[in-house]
Amino acid sequence: MTHSTDLKFLVVDDFSTMRRIVRGLLKEMGCSNVEEAEDGVVALARLKAQSFDFVISDINMPNMTGFDLLKAIKADAALKHLPVLMVTAEARKEDIILAAQSGAAGYIVKPFTKATLEDKVQKIMLKLAATA
């Protein structure tokens, strides 16, 4: 099984503060291989140029939303295996359902705690390991 500490993360959020927070929390979880993208367009370019293991994405972003990024990832044969964890302030049930139906591996509403992020990342990795 791949430990989350070995994974390469891509954190996508238009707010640099939130990217730093998620990066900091991942580092506390022992995951130091983290890159950032400020929107879906930049994220998609990074995903196609480099190899990543895990995507953590906001939804409400300029240029390309998290939903569009999620759909683009799931529509790409080379990327669709990637787990995408949505971390967003969007708390509407329809958004949560849409994210799940679009292939999101998890959904976290802001504000969140370190324990929540850690729990979701671990559960997603366990699920992936079980299905592999």
Place this chain on the structure above:
Amino acid sequence: MSSYQALNDMTTKEVVAPPSASPEVFQQLGQITRQLHDTLTELGVMPQLRNAAEGLPDARSRLNFIVRKTGEAAETVLNSVDQAKLEHTRIVDTTRAIAESILADPVRAVASGSLMNFVCEVEAATQRIDAHLTDIMLAQDFHDLTGQIIAKVVALAGQLEDSLVKLLLQAAPAEQPGRLEANLLNGPVIDPEGGNDVVTNQGEVDDLLESLGF
């Protein structure tokens, strides 16, 4: 001349002496109001104005949320800093005490367990300080949340402004409307959030996803 200057000129000209309260004036005012209402309805301004007005209580609650969120963040940061500084002071005091006991009698300091106790205390204190630093880091999430809300309120203010400008254009003398730049009228569209169909915490998100089999 800027559009705002033109708007100022226009509104200045609108300020005239109040009419006498004769029935003819009220009748004329009624006709103008009806004409204005019909014109505004045809232009689609009224629904926009109504939407903007309906959004105002929500804008107030959003701004109150910002006040609350930034207040909570400040409180969290200050409390965590106080706690971390307290831990730091304890480490400094303990370090001084252990240094004195080592200087006085190094063998006894080790044999009595004082040195080992000190090491354990420092380790525990640094873990607590690290937790405080994490709390400070997490408290910064207000920037993201309040930033999104401010953007929505600014969009709402823009919509309201556009509606009012259109209203002024219709109320102005016939020769005035063309003086305003067209781009002043292009307002953002507000996407109002649903009321009851939202979750309030992570537990509700998990329950919802679980109920759907995810």
